[in-house]
Amino acid sequence: MHSDxxxxxxxxxxxxxxxxxAERHIPDLLRALSSSRRPPDQVLWIDSSSVDQTVPLLKRxxxxxxxxxxxxxxxxxxxxxxxxxxxxxxxxxxLTQDAVPQxxxxxxxLIAPFDDAAVAVSYGRQTPRPDAHLLERHARHFNYPSQxxxxxxxDLDRLGIKGVFCSNSFAAYxxxxxxxxxxxxxxxxxxxxxxxxIRLLAQxxxxxxxxxxxxxxxxxxxxxxxxxxxxxxxxxxxMDPALQRAHLAASGEGLRYVLTEWRAAWQARSASTLxxxxxxxxxxxxxxxxxxxxxxxxxSWLPWLGLHRQFWRQACK
Numbered sequence: 001m002h003s004d005x006x007x008x009x010x011x012x013x014x015x016x017x018x019x020x021x022a023e024r025h026i027p028d029l030l031r032a033l034s035s036s037r038r039p040p041d042q043v044l045w046i047d048s049s050s051v052d053q054t055v056p057l058l059k060r061x062x063x064x065x066x067x068x069x070x071x072x073x074x075x076x077x078x079x080x081x082x083x084x085x086x087x088x089x090x091x092x093x094x095l096t097q098d099a100v101p102q103x104x105x106x107x108x109x110l111i112a113p114f115d116d117a118a119v120a121v122s123y124g125r126q127t128p129r130p131d132a133h134l135l136e137r138h139a140r141h142f143n144y145p146s147q148x149x150x151x152x153x154x155d156l157d158r159l160g161i162k163g164v165f166c167s168n169s170f171a172a173y174x175x176x177x178x179x180x181x182x183x184x185x186x187x188x189x190x191x192x193x194x195x196x197x198i199r200l201l202a203q204x205x206x207x208x209x210x211x212x213x214x215x216x217x218x219x220x221x222x223x224x225x226x227x228x229x230x231x232x233x234x235x236x237x238x239m240d241p242a243l244q245r246a247h248l249a250a251s252g253e254g255l256r257y258v259l260t261e262w263r264a265a266w267q268a269r270s271a272s273t274l275x276x277x278x279x280x281x282x283x284x285x286x287x288x289x290x291x292x293x294x295x296x297x298x299x300s301w302l303p304w305l306g307l308h309r310q311f312w313r314q315a316c317k
Contacts, residue, residue, distance in 0.1 A: 011090040013111060013172075015040035016082040019058075020048040020070070022097035026057050032101040038108040040093065046082040048073040071310060076184035076192035079168065083183065089175055094193075096169040099126065099217035109213035110172050120177035120205035121197055124170040124213035132218040134273045135280065138264040140218055142257065149209040153201045160253065161194075161246045164201060168193040170215040177205050187315075189308040190229075191236040191243070198242045226280055227287040228307035234291025235306065254285075 017029065033043065045058050048070045058065050066085055068078065083092055091111055095101070106124070113122040125144045128137040143165070151163040171193060178184075181199040184192040197207050221229065237244045258281050265273040287305075294302060302312040 011111070011114065012042075012088070013038075013040045013091045013093065013107070014083075014086040014089040015043045015093045015095060015107075016079065016086065017043070017045050017095045017097060018048070018073075018078055018082070019045055019050060019054050019097045020073070021050045021052045022047075022054045023050070023052040023057060025097045025100075026054065026061075028100045029095075029097070030061055030063075032106070035104050036101070036107045037104045040107065042086060042089070044082055044086055046078055046085075048078075071314070073310060074186055074314075075168070075190055075308075076186040076188060076195075079192065080183040080186065083175070083178075087175075091172055092175050092178070093172045094168040094170075095215070096217070099169040099215045101170065101213070101215045102127075103214065106213050106215070110170070110210055112212075113208040113210055114172070114174060116206065118204075118206045119208050120174045120200040121166055122172045122208045122210045122213075123166045123168075123193075124215055125209075125211045126167065126170060126215055126217040128218040129216055131220070133220050134265060134268055134270055135261060135276065136218050136220055138261055142260060144209075144211070146211055148211040151201070151207050153204065156198075156201070156246055161243070162253070164194050164198040164207065164243070164246055165209075166193040166197040166207060169217050170213070174205075177203075185240070188236055188239055189232040189306055189311045191233065191240070194243060195236075195240050198240075198246060202242070223279060223283045225307065227283040228305065230284040230287035231291035231294075232306045232308055234288040235294045236291075238292050238294060 033039065043063060045063055045065045047055055047065055047067050049067060055065050055067060066082065079094060086092065091114060093107070093110060110122055110124050113119045126140055127144070128140040132140070151159055156163045177200055178196065181196065181203065185195045188195060201207060258277065261277050262274070265277060290305065299316040302316055303309040306312045
């Protein structure tokens with residue numbers, strides 16, 4: 001088992017928030033930061049050339065902002081770049097612009113697992129927004145239960161892809177561990193968090209789902225967005241053999257999830273949701289399997305099939 005010195009008590013903690021046209025989210029995020037009884041030692045906002053008031057608003061509040069060109073953004077490379085601008089630091093927390101930490105102890109709770117020198121990554125629980133529709137509320141409760149979890153490499157045969165699930169919407173990393181694997185993989189449309197997690201586990205580190213740390217974060221994706229998002233997920237697995245093997249170890253998980261959706265909709269007596277479930281399942285499954293075969297498709301199609309168009313435009317050059 002890999003381990004590092006126990007530094008959590010005196011650790012230097014950095015918070016990184018990638019933004020793009022995030023003006024409407026900034027007030028909630030600033031309130032969450034100011035409410036934390038254990039504030040981060042430094043905060044860096046890395047903005048992809050927003051055209052709204054994101055950057056001026058942050059600067060008016062005395063925040064440190066690094067601006068990059070929109071075409072330079074990538075889920076892995078942008079987070080790696082931001083971390084380099086925060087060095088030296090011991091623990092880095094990544095938060096997305098629309099994830100709002102809850103309570104006054106969210107930061108302390110999120111980094112608490114680093115008391116264990118074997119832990120490399122800790123991610124928090126995401127709860128749905130008040131306006132989340134039934135299926136999105138169900139997805140949050142399914143993927144982010146009230147019970148925490150630890151996993152290491154030996155658990156993957158049993159847990160499959162769930163053993164490396166991690167979300168950079170609300171996650172913390174031991175910086176020495178993250179840098180030991182070269183940071184986040186950069187040539188992926190999404191899923192840099194899980195790709196990093198499986199590499200960390202392969203080196204003997206431990207991943208922790210820290211359910212006590214909570215952030216409100218959800219999306220009401222329409223069907224076309226679900227299709228494109230799952231196209232990118234399928235492409236992710238095709239690009240990353242380690243994640244592909246972990247996915248195959250949990251091959252029945254998708255069907256089990258759809259059955260839990262049916263149960264939730266039936267219990268809610270929601271006829272409209274019951275009708276949506278097969279359509280959404282077809283969109284996800286179709287997008288996923290098409291994404292798995294992205295290399296066999298005309299390159300000019302990829303930016304229109306995938307959700308992360310900038311990634312696919314760059315990949316097609």
